[in-house]
Amino acid sequence: MKKLRDYEIGIAKLSNRKHKYEFQLDDAFFEEFGKDIILGGNMKADVELDKTESLLTFHFDIKGQVRLTCDRSLEEFDHPLDVQATFRIKYGDENAELADDLWQITPNTQAINIAQHLYDYIGLALPMKKLHPRFVEEEADEEEDDRDILIYSSRDDSDTDEDEDDEDDTDPRWDALRNLN
Structure with a gap:
């Protein structure tokens, strides 16, 4: 001191x-x-x-x-x-x-x-x-490459009538519950 x-x-x-x-x-x-x-x-x-x-x-x-x-x-x-x-x-x-x-x-x-x-x-x-500066450069290069890559999407743009398909694909047990209202 x-x-x-x-x-x-x-x-x-x-x-x-x-x-x-x-x-x-x-x-x-x-x-x-x-x-x-x-x-x-x-x-x-x-x-x-x-x-x-x-x-x-x-x-x-x-x-x-x-x-x-x-x-x-x-x-x-x-x-x-x-x-x-x-x-x-x-x-x-x-x-x-x-x-x-x-x-x-x-x-x-x-x-x-x-x-x-x-x-x-x-x-x-x-x-x-x-x-370390060498890793910073590598990481910056990886970020530039990854910007244009789509990793996951839960949405299917080809299906525009998504809501109608969902009603047909539901489990019939849920239909009985909807009728209780």
């Missing part, structure tokens, strides 16, 4: 204006969060902090590549990402999470650590299906 201190922004002494920060997110950054989903990466995060009397607005612009494991072949591969996100913090009586992108902090808070936010925004930008 010592490495994550590099991602702290001291807000107590900042003036009310826009401030720009740049962070490098490398393998050491991703190791701090474990290697469950993201194995590593090389990303650059440009953070713009707009500070006013009552609100802190963080604009994140994260670009680079992360190393993932392919769901199909279990091979590692680099996946490019370009993430933009906004996060707001307002001042209040207690520390609380008011929404996914809105927090409340007390006025005496000295610094904000944005490491978890950076990791979360990267994690949310990952695809659900993590496929």
Whole structure:
């Protein structure tokens, strides 16, 4: 967790204006969060902090590549990402999470650590299906080929008098039940 201190922004002494920060997110950054989903990466995060009397607005612009494991072949591969996100913090009586992108902090808070936010925004930008680029191309080709193929149809367009045929083909036991009305 010592490495994550590099991602702290001291807000107590900042003036009310826009401030720009740049962070490098490398393998050491991703190791701090474990290697469950993201194995590593090389990303650059440009953070713009707009500070006013009552609100802190963080604009994140994260670009680079992360190393993932392919769901199909279990091979590692680099996946490019370009993430933009906004996060707001307002001042209040207690520390609380008011929404996914809105927090409340007390006025005496000295610094904000944005490491978890950076990791979360990267994690949310990952695809659900993590496929090596060679499988993505194969899958796209298969989808193009399958577009014109009709696999199953329960409707027979050659029979236009379908309703009349259905009455003749019914089981006679059902006819007795229809007469009960």
